[in-house]
Amino acid sequence: MEERVRQLLRKRRYDEALEELLDLYEQKVFRMAVAMLRDAGRAEEITQDVFLKVWRALPGYDGRAAIGTWLYTIARNTCLSAVRSESYRRTWPIAQSSEPAAETTTAADVEIAECLAALPAMQREVVTLYYLQEKSVRDVSELLDLPEGTVKSHLHRARRTLAGMLT
Amino acid sequence: MTMDCRTAQEQILEYLDAAVWPAEVRAHVPQCQTCAAFLQVQTSVDRRLTTALAAPRLSTAFRPALRRRMIAERPSWLRDTLPDILHFTGWSVATAAGASVLTIDPAFVLVAGAGAALSSYVLLTVLRSSLEEL
Numbered sequence: 632m633e634e635r636v637r638q639l640l641r642k643r644r645y646d647e648a649l650e651e652l653l654d655l656y657e658q659k660v661f662r663m664a665v666a667m668l669r670d671a672g673r674a675e676e677i678t679q680d681v682f683l684k685v686w687r688a689l690p691g692y693d694g695r696a697a698i699g700t701w702l703y704t705i706a707r708n709t710c711l712s713a714v715r716s717e718s719y720r721r722t723w724p725i726a727q728s729s730e731p732a733a734e735t736t737t738a739a740d741v742e743i744a745e746c747l748a749a750l751p752a753m754q755r756e757v758v759t760l761y762y763l764q765e766k767s768v769r770d771v772s773e774l775l776d777l778p779e780g781t782v783k784s785h786l787h788r789a790r791r792t793l794a795g796m797l798t
Numbered sequence: 799m800t801m802d803c804r805t806a807q808e809q810i811l812e813y814l815d816a817a818v819w820p821a822e823v824r825a826h827v828p829q830c831q832t833c834a835a836f837l838q839v840q841t842s843v844d845r846r847l848t849t850a851l852a853a854p855r856l857s858t859a860f861r862p863a864l865r866r867r868m869i870a871e872r873p874s875w876l877r878d879t880l881p882d883i884l885h886f887t888g889w890s891v892a893t894a895a896g897a898s899v900l901t902i903d904p905a906f907v908l909v910a911g912a913g914a915a916l917s918s919y920v921l922l923t924v925l926r927s928s929l930e931e932l
Binding site for chain 2: 646653657658661662665671674675678679682683686687743744758759762763764765766783786787790791793794797798
């Protein structure tokens with residue numbers, strides 16, 4: 632898939648390359664934005680910003696970094712800028728759909744939210760991304776640019792702490 | 799070979815799914831109340847987090863909205879050159895009208911009109927680029 636994107640870039644077919652990248656990464660980037668911004672609607676706007684930046688930068692992509700790594704760097708920086716520039720309430724839950732849906736916040740959700748909020752920032756980010764990214768350590772490691780071992784270590788500590796809080 | 803509880807619990811954290819446990823963990827957990835309880839708690843936490851942190855999906859409006867933003871940013875030859883076309887067309891019409899109405903030499907009017915069109919174009923270009931830098 633990545634080779635297909637590289638081929639399109641060599642032919643300067645940037646719009647088609649972007650379509651391929653959207654197919655591959657849009658959901659992952661969106662979930663990272665949700666994890667960082669905790670607001671699905673705002674996360675969708677930021678995901679648009681990310682892919683707009685990627686589209687603008689595609690002609691200058693030099694191929695030295697893997698395209699996923701390059702894209703995640705843009706995504707992470709864009710999300711961090713959004714977090715810094717806006718004052719987000721650090722509350723949960725984050726599991727909101729950006730499409731109209733029934734409100735499903737329950738006492739259990741609130742309890743989970745409070746426990747997650749009590750975790751150290753990195754553990755919270757890892758555990759949140761792990762579940763949002765459908766339990767892929769590899770995806771979390773790529774998104775956060777951390778070794779898989781480090782992700783697992785944060786995840787283990789977070790699980791032990793959460794078990795203590797939730798039982 | 800027996801396994802200590804700490805190692806077993808690390809393995810449980812590593813693989814919550816019993817199907818992928820190493821054989822030693824599979825043998826240890828049913829015989830150890832502490833680890834069996836640990837597994838039960840971890841499975842429950844995992845289930846609760848899976849429910850609470852369900853992966854959201856992008857809305858169906860995402861790609862159309864992104865495409866609109868891309869189109870708005872795409873360089874457009876007509877949009878970029880339309881002010882220049884209007885500028886020179888306006889001056890040409892004014893010069894032609896002046897040459898036909900005024901009683902002075904039409905050649906002079908044409909030269910003056912061309913000069914005015916060019917110098918005002920240069921002024922506008924400078925003004926436009928300095929505004930873009932702001």
